[in-house]
Amino acid sequence: MVFWEEEIETLPRTGIRGLQVSRMKAAINQARKAPFYQQLYEELDITPEKFNKVEDIRDFPFTTKEDLRTNFPYGFLAVDRKNVVRLHSSSGTTGNPTVVFHTRDDLDNWANLIARNLFMVGVRDTDVFQNICGYGLFTGGLGFQYGAEKLGALTVPAGAGNTKRQIKLICDYGTSAIHTIPSYVMRLVSEMESMGVSPRDTALRVMVIGAEPHTEEQRQRVEQSIGIKAFNSYGLSEMCGPGVAFECEYQSGLHIWEDSFLVEIIDPDTLQPVPEGETGELVLTTLNRQANPLIRYRTRDLTRAVPGDCRCGRTHMLLDRIHGRTDDMFIIRGCNVFPMQVEKVLLQFPEVDSHYVIHLETNEGVDQMIIDVEIKSDWFTDNYASLEHLQKRIARDVRDEVLVTPIVRLVEAGSMPASGGKAVRVVDNRESGRGN
Numbered sequence: 263m264v265f266w267e268e269e270i271e272t273l274p275r276t277g278i279r280g281l282q283v284s285r286m287k288a289a290i291n292q293a294r295k296a297p298f299y300q301q302l303y304e305e306l307d308i309t310p311e312k313f314n315k316v317e318d319i320r321d322f323p324f325t326t327k328e329d330l331r332t333n334f335p336y337g338f339l340a341v342d343r344k345n346v347v348r349l350h351s352s353s354g355t356t357g358n359p360t361v362v363f364h365t366r367d368d369l370d371n372w373a374n375l376i377a378r379n380l381f382m383v384g385v386r387d388t389d390v391f392q393n394i395c396g397y398g399l400f401t402g403g404l405g406f407q408y409g410a411e412k413l414g415a416l417t418v419p420a421g422a423g424n425t426k427r428q429i430k431l432i433c434d435y436g437t438s439a440i441h442t443i444p445s446y447v448m449r450l451v452s453e454m455e456s457m458g459v460s461p462r463d464t465a466l467r468v469m470v471i472g473a474e475p476h477t478e479e480q481r482q483r484v485e486q487s488i489g490i491k492a493f494n495s496y497g498l499s500e501m502c503g504p505g506v507a508f509e510c511e512y513q514s515g516l517h518i519w520e521d522s523f524l525v526e527i528i529d530p531d532t533l534q535p536v537p538e539g540e541t542g543e544l545v546l547t548t549l550n551r552q553a554n555p556l557i558r559y560r561t562r563d564l565t566r567a568v569p570g571d572c573r574c575g576r577t578h579m580l581l582d583r584i585h586g587r588t589d590d591m592f593i594i595r596g597c598n599v600f601p602m603q604v605e606k607v608l609l610q611f612p613e614v615d616s617h618y619v620i621h622l623e624t625n626e627g628v629d630q631m632i633i634d635v636e637i638k639s640d641w642f643t644d645n646y647a648s649l650e651h652l653q654k655r656i657a658r659d660v661r662d663e664v665l666v667t668p669i670v671r672l673v674e675a676g677s678m679p680a681s682g683g684k685a686v687r688v689v690d691n692r693e694s695g696r697g698n
């Protein structure tokens with residue numbers, strides 16, 4: 263068996279659309295039980311009868327992160343509180359946290375999506391699955407935990423941090439599959455090296471990385487450093503958490519599960535759909551969530567639909583890796599820059615380790631972009647001339663990519679503090695704020 267749920271994963275497109283329409287009618291009814299939608303939909307006279315084909319979604323108003331914050335904590339709750347069994351809260355990377363509630367069925371559907379994803383990349387009930395990420399309010403911990411249990415794997419709920427202990431667990435239990443954030447993998451690998459453990463001598467055979475933006479260059483490094491494939495996992499607390507979209511064995515995009523989410527990609531300025539295949543903001547509607555239905559939620563994540571059918575036989579749409587968030591972009595000296603553009607350039611240098619931070623500062627009235635970047639220990643010589651040469655090459659290549667010349671500061675690998683959670687890529691201390 264290649265599929266976790268063959269019928270649903272390979273449903274013909276017309277079947278997917280039909281399912282979406284019927285689920286959408288129920289989702290509208292469900293949403294109307296939440297105070298926020300109740301008021302809004304009454305004002306606009308929105309009822310399930312108004313939804314008869316997928317494109318009808320365009321007549322519905324958007325829901326934004328700001329709406330979630332304004333109506334915190336219970337304004338989006340659509341069931342009686344006695345039916346809610348858990349809440350999760352986003353990590354608050356970009357401001358105040360938001361809360362999402364789950365009924366038992368919500369949790370079960372979520373676990374099923376994770377099981378579907380893990381199965382898709384070859385994890386089986388015979389695997390030892392170590393979940394290296396924060397448990398608690400962050401969805402990556404419990405989300406993968408219950409999904410991997412549903413699949414039947416032997417789970418090691420390792421949590422985040424304590425790298426030496428992680429490695430000991432990998433060795434002791436013969437961990438064969440791990441899930442973690444991409445920025446942590448290189449820490450894991452360098453700690454393995456210093457403990458004299460070769461990743462190739464462990465039982466590791468498959469890795470899932472996600473929860474934060476990363477480039478193809480980063481993925482390749484991660485894969486080469488352990489010698490196994492790393493599959494990209496995308497999700498956000500507002501939809502459930504991880505499990506929303508996931509790469510299959512072909513790694514040519516992430517299948518987004520259209521039986522659970524209705525997908526739109528819009529131009530964030532005009533709010534109109536982008537032409538097929540073009541990059542825009544991902545907008546998602548939950549199709550079967552009970553406690554916290556969200557309709558036309560603006561994720562602020564930028565991606566595009568990958569055209570064509572996937573060789574794996576799954577019919578659910580493929581999304582390109584997330585390029586970043588609309589609010590990740592910063593403007594410096596009139597140029598729009600995404601951190602992932604900088605990462606792509608940095609990681610093309612073999613001397614560069616995987617950690618870097620972009621500082622934006624104002625010096626004597628002029629905004630500057632300063633990039634602190636870790637250099638691998640074996641390249642970090644005391645030969646000043648060669649370091650200076652490297653610094654110049656990095657600065658030049660970054661300038662060619664983003665049109666602003668940065669100041670590049672090289673530091674030795676391991677000298678930048680690890681954040682413990684998602685990597686912070688940009689620190690903006692400019693007098694003018696975000697440069698807009």
Ligand code: ADP
Pocket residue numbers: 352353354355356401471472473474475476494495496497498499500561563583584586587
């Ligand atoms: P927060 O918004 O506070 O970080 P979440 O933990 O819900 O809260 O994070 C969800 C966000 O993380 C997504 O909206 C997206 O920006 C980012 N993200 C998650 N997975 C990926 C991924 N595989 N690639 C890029 N970005 C990702």
Ligand code: ZN
Pocket residue numbers: 510511512517572573574575576
């Ligand atoms: Zn596929």
